[in-house]
Amino acid sequence: MLKKRVLVTGGAGFIGSHLVRRLVADGAEVVVIDDLSMGDASKVDPGAQLMALDVRSMETSRVIKDFKPDVVFHLAAQINLRRSLQQPLEDASINILGSVNVIQSLVESAEDISKVKFIFSSTGGAIYGDVDVLPTPETVEPNPLSPYGVAKFSVEKYLYYYHVVHGLPYVSLRYSNVYGPGQSTKGEAGVVAIFLEKMLSGETPIINGDGTQTRDFVFVEDVVEANIKAAYANAVGVFNIGTGKESSVLDIFEHLKQYVGKDFPKVHGPAIPGELQRSCLDYSKAREVLGWEPKVDLAEGLRITTEAFAHELR
């Protein structure tokens, strides 16, 4: 059954705006909290109510207590991994303290805590660190190598505490590299958006390093579906959300060239220091427990994304 009162933090962002559109279409009453630092108010479905607030603020806490949501999708975050290396305090302030403010406010607002649900957008790309097991299952111990990854892991620990001690049902979704229409070029995993923006303006994108580094690219609508399944399934815990398939940056470059319909030379820049060489998630647990699996393969997803970016530029 559809939970009616839904709060989406970060709902003016890339993944959040797709999720809000889907929730409104499904008939939910949706409140969005987003400080618009990265998000765009015009991307928020008009059927939702947007509150331009910082997740760390007292006002956010007040909105949650007044609205009394049945389900909270917490996506608001400082999402730039490299920025977290330079500004770990700011990252921890938004990504840890902001999250604790939202969770604590939900716990205080709930009349029956067992009836609400908290869905957290975590990361599979940055939480595990350098691992030998690929695709990586949730049983591999996270050893994040960035403040961003440490913050996401900390919030998962808070959620475990709130579950065991207060009875809060939660799901943490560890996404791989999400891509799709509407992605900004400034994010954690923006290679598709960055390449497309350049190629569609006729410029040659720069490939960091030799381009053989791999990632697990998952389409945004599949991530939206994972959130919906997580909200309504009778499940608690952490789940990888990816495709189990590795694609290199060079693979992405070749695909996009084809969809943009133009040839570009391979121009390489320096490798990013500390960047993982390989990353790929085992999503068997999400398939078995949430009944989720990715539906859109890479070729189809990149084709849809290219068309959407081209349309935006027209």
Ligand SMILES: NC(=O)c1ccc[n+]([C@@H]2O[C@H](COP(=O)([O-])OP(=O)(O)OC[C@H]3O[C@@H](n4cnc5c(N)ncnc54)[C@H](O)[C@@H]3O)[C@@H](O)[C@H]2O)c1
């Ligand atoms: N895009 C990916 O590949 C990816 C991968 C793993 C995890 N994630 C996680 O998914 C979530 C959504 O990511 P996205 O790619 O849509 O990023 P995004 O930057 O488009 O969305 C994040 C939103 O949070 C808002 N925000 C930032 N700080 C805020 C604050 N202090 N108060 C209120 N709002 C604030 C921004 O304005 C933005 O709209 C994030 O939690 C991110 O860490 C994304």
